[in-house]
Amino acid sequence: MLVKSKVKYIQSLGQKKFRDREKRFIAEGPKLVYDLLLEKKTSVSEVFALPEWMEANQMAFADVDLHEISAIDLEKISQLKTPNQVLAVVNQFENSENISARNKITLVLDNLRDPGNLGTIIRIADWFGVSQIICSHNTTELYNPKVVQATMGSIARVEVHYLDIEKWLAKQKDVPQFAAMLEGDDVSQMKKLKEGIIIIGNEANGVDTSNLPAAIKKITIPQYGKAESLNAAVATGIILSHLV
Amino acid sequence: MLVKSKVKYIQSLGQKKFRDREKRFIAEGPKLVYDLLLEKKTSVSEVFALPEWMEANQMAFADVDLHEISAIDLEKISQLKTPNQVLAVVNQFENSENISARNKITLVLDNLRDPGNLGTIIRIADWFGVSQIICSHNTTELYNPKVVQATMGSIARVEVHYLDIEKWLAKQKDVPQFAAMLEGDDVSQMKKLKEGIIIIGNEANGVDTSNLPAAIKKITIPQYGKAESLNAAVATGIILSHLV
Numbered sequence: 001m002l003v004k005s006k007v008k009y010i011q012s013l014g015q016k017k018f019r020d021r022e023k024r025f026i027a028e029g030p031k032l033v034y035d036l037l038l039e040k041k042t043s044v045s046e047v048f049a050l051p052e053w054m055e056a057n058q059m060a061f062a063d064v065d066l067h068e069i070s071a072i073d074l075e076k077i078s079q080l081k082t083p084n085q086v087l088a089v090v091n092q093f094e095n096s097e098n099i100s101a102r103n104k105i106t107l108v109l110d111n112l113r114d115p116g117n118l119g120t121i122i123r124i125a126d127w128f129g130v131s132q133i134i135c136s137h138n139t140t141e142l143y144n145p146k147v148v149q150a151t152m153g154s155i156a157r158v159e160v161h162y163l164d165i166e167k168w169l170a171k172q173k174d175v176p177q178f179a180a181m182l183e184g185d186d187v188s189q190m191k192k193l194k195e196g197i198i199i200i201g202n203e204a205n206g207v208d209t210s211n212l213p214a215a216i217k218k219i220t221i222p223q224y225g226k227a228e229s230l231n232a233a234v235a236t237g238i239i240l241s242h243l244v
Numbered sequence: 245m246l247v248k249s250k251v252k253y254i255q256s257l258g259q260k261k262f263r264d265r266e267k268r269f270i271a272e273g274p275k276l277v278y279d280l281l282l283e284k285k286t287s288v289s290e291v292f293a294l295p296e297w298m299e300a301n302q303m304a305f306a307d308v309d310l311h312e313i314s315a316i317d318l319e320k321i322s323q324l325k326t327p328n329q330v331l332a333v334v335n336q337f338e339n340s341e342n343i344s345a346r347n348k349i350t351l352v353l354d355n356l357r358d359p360g361n362l363g364t365i366i367r368i369a370d371w372f373g374v375s376q377i378i379c380s381h382n383t384t385e386l387y388n389p390k391v392v393q394a395t396m397g398s399i400a401r402v403e404v405h406y407l408d409i410e411k412w413l414a415k416q417k418d419v420p421q422f423a424a425m426l427e428g429d430d431v432s433q434m435k436k437l438k439e440g441i442i443i444i445g446n447e448a449n450g451v452d453t454s455n456l457p458a459a460i461k462k463i464t465i466p467q468y469g470k471a472e473s474l475n476a477a478v479a480t481g482i483i484l485s486h487l488v
Contacts (some may be wrong), residue, residue, distance in 0.1 A: 087349075118474055129468030154471050221485060226375030227398050228275075230481065231364050232393060237478035238485040241432060241465060 002048070002073045010048075010077040010089060016141055023092045025143035026077075027155070029084040035153035036090060037061050043093065050074060050085035079145040092143060095161050099134060099168070101175040101197050105244060107133045108165055111202040112232060115140050119150020119234040121200070126154035128240040133158060136165045165199075166211045172197060177216045178243075179207040180235055184218030193243045200239075203232050246292070246317045254292075254321040254333060254475055260385055267336045269387035270321075271399070273328040277462050279397030280332060287337065293330035294318060307360060323389040333398040336387060339405050343378060343412070345419040345441050349488060353378045356476060359384050363394020364477040365444070367482060370398035372484040380409045394442045409443075410455045421460045422487075424449040424479055428462030444483075447476050 012018040013026050024045060028037055030053065036044055037057075046065045049057070054068045064183075074083045107125055112118055118140050125133055140147065142160050151158075169177060179199040199216070201207030209216065221230060221238050230238070256262040257270050268289060268291070274297065278290055281301075290309045293301070296383055298312045318327045343350075348421040351369055356362055361383050369377055384391065386404050395402075413421060443460070445451030453460065464476060465482050 120478065123471050124474065124478060126469045126471035126475055127465075127467055131469075152472065157470055173411055221371075224488060225370045225375075226401055227367050227370035228396065230368065230371055231477070233475070234364065234368060234478050234481035237474065237482050241482040241485065244468060 002067075002069055002077070003192070007073070007076050010087070013089065014079050014145060016144070019054075019092070019109065019141075019143050025090055025092060025148060026079065026145060027088045027148050028078060028080055029088065029092055029146075030086055030151070032149065032151070032153045032155075033086045033088045035156040036088060037064065039156040040090070040093070043091045045089045045091055047086060047088045048074065048077060053085045060150045076134075080149070093159070097163065098130060099161055099163070101172045101195070102123060104132065105130045105193060105195070106175075106197045107236065107240075108169070108197055108199040109133060109135045109139050110165060110199055110207050111136050111205075112139045112200065113203055114232070115144045115146035116150050117203065117231070117233045118142070119147040119152075119155075121236050122147075122151040122158050122160065123154040124233060124240060125158050126151075128244045130240065130244065131158055133160045134165060134168060135160060135162045136234055137162055169197065169199075169213055169216075173213070177213060178219045179209060179216050180239055181218045181220055182210075182222040186222050187219045187239050187242045188222065190219065190243060196243070198236075198239060198243065200232055200236050246311075246313055246321070251317070251320050254331070257333065258323050258389060260388070263336070263385075263387050269334055269336060269392060270323065270389060270457060271334055271392050272322060272324055272330065272389075273334045273393070274330055276393065276395075276397045276399075277330045277332045279400040281308065282370045283400040284334070284337070285305035287335045289333045289335055291332045292318065299330045302330065305332055322396055324393070337403070341407065343376060343405055343407070345416045345439070347439055348376065349374045349433075349437060349439070350419075350441045350472070351484075352441055352443040353377060353379045353383050354443055355380050355449075356383045356444065357447055358476070359388045360394050361447065361475070361477045362386070363391040363396075363399075365480050366391075366395040366402050366404065367398040368477060368481045368484060369402050370395075374484065374488065377404045378409060378412060378477060379404060379406045381406055382439060413441065413443075413457055413460075417457070417459075419476060421457060422463045423453060423456065423460050424483055425450060425462045426455075426473070428464040430466050431463045431483050431486045432466065434463065434487060438481050440487070442480075442483060442487065444476055444480050 048067045048069045177197045292311045421441045
């Protein structure tokens with residue numbers, strides 16, 4: 001049985017205030033926890049799992065701090081409506097200031113607000129082999145359980161850093177930079193990129209170009225009908241499918 | 245002030261059982277209600293709005309049954325966390341059995357479960373000028389408030405019909421048919437379509453091809469990384485961006 005103080009500690013990680021202080025987050029479900037154990041094992045602090053998960057996995061991860069718990073205890077610590085076998089407490093990843101954009105594709109998210117969108121974009125990046133994302137400081141928090149769960153495990157493979165994007169972009173002058181806008185060059189007519197920075201903007205207002213380098217190229221997804229906009233994650237998927 | 249029986253009636257439309265019986269649904273917010281009034285005015289049964297909306301719109305829609313209500317009454321009848329000026333009670337659209345796929349692009353949704361995904365797909369279809377969608381009977385309900393709101397007004401422009409898709413596809417033998425799968429022809433290498441049916445499958449299991457015509461072509465979005473799948477709405481956006 002889980003002691004009360006442990007239950008309380010894990011529950012507290014549902015709140016940003018405590019995640020910030022503890023520098024930890026929670027991840028739930030077999031797929032997500034498995035991906036983290038596979039790719040970021042040293043970040044996984046503790047795992048709490050039902051007997052069936054333990055039986056299937058404890059041999060493979062004998063060097064991890066695993067705890068077998070009951071369904072009642074899992075219910076207590078889970079953030080999900082339907083708890084799913086296993087929950088991991090994970091150390092937050094390093095947030096580096098020194099990220100290079102050379103020889104790769106980098107996504108930059110400018111003031112993205114919706115946690116589901118951020119998680120879905122991380123999953124899309126992973127699908128297209130984009131391994132780094134830079135978020136503006138006002139982008140929604142990576143470790144929000146809604147973001148973590150929406151990545152479907154891709155949080156274990158895609159590096160996400162929060163930086164002053166204006167400063168960072170200014171340092172990447174030698175790398176082509178593109179901003180997704182309602183008007184610009186047709187993305188379906190562009191050449192594939194080997195190296196480049198693609199900036200995706202806020203759901204309602206798009207990319208704020210006022211402070212961005214003048215050399216930035218505006219790109220767009222041609223609109224054939226009457227919808228006013230596309231969802232930010234859908235737009236990211238379309239752009240990457242044409243440029244990667 | 246709204247009478248109690250009216251409040252109760254509108255609230256009941258939050259439930260599928262009553263929507264089915266009354267053949268009505270609710271749509272909220274200035275953008276959605278405006279698009280419905282513009283494109284489907286005869287379907288709009290009644291509109292309930294705050295004074296500021298009335299002031300701006302009642303002249304333009306004098307032939308519509310408009311009711312000015314208080315913020316307190318709007319709160320009572322709204323399905324939104326933050327009610328947004330105006331709510332319309334709308335008659336459900338005709339569900340026709342005789343839909344032709346000739347000379348256009350048709351999206352077919354096979355057992356799509358998530359209301360947000362359905363709404364987003366309707367919005368994507370509208371962006372790419374796709375004006376008809378056929379849903380399998382087990383696809384989530386069009387008139388669920390989550391679907392309606394996620395269309396951001398595109399429900400007023402895209403026709404959605406619920407049919408036995410197996411039978412319907414069998415009747416469209418002369419139109420090229422494509423199913424989005426994890427394996428198939430690379431969609432980014434295909435020619436643009438003037439006429440065609442594109443089938444999008446269930447979020448977890450994809451398209452169930454067991455009962456589909458043998459001539460159907462499998463298409464896919466090449467995967468460069470390790471994510472296991474893409475969100476159904478994102479996949480739809482990417483496919484349409486390459487084929488339309």
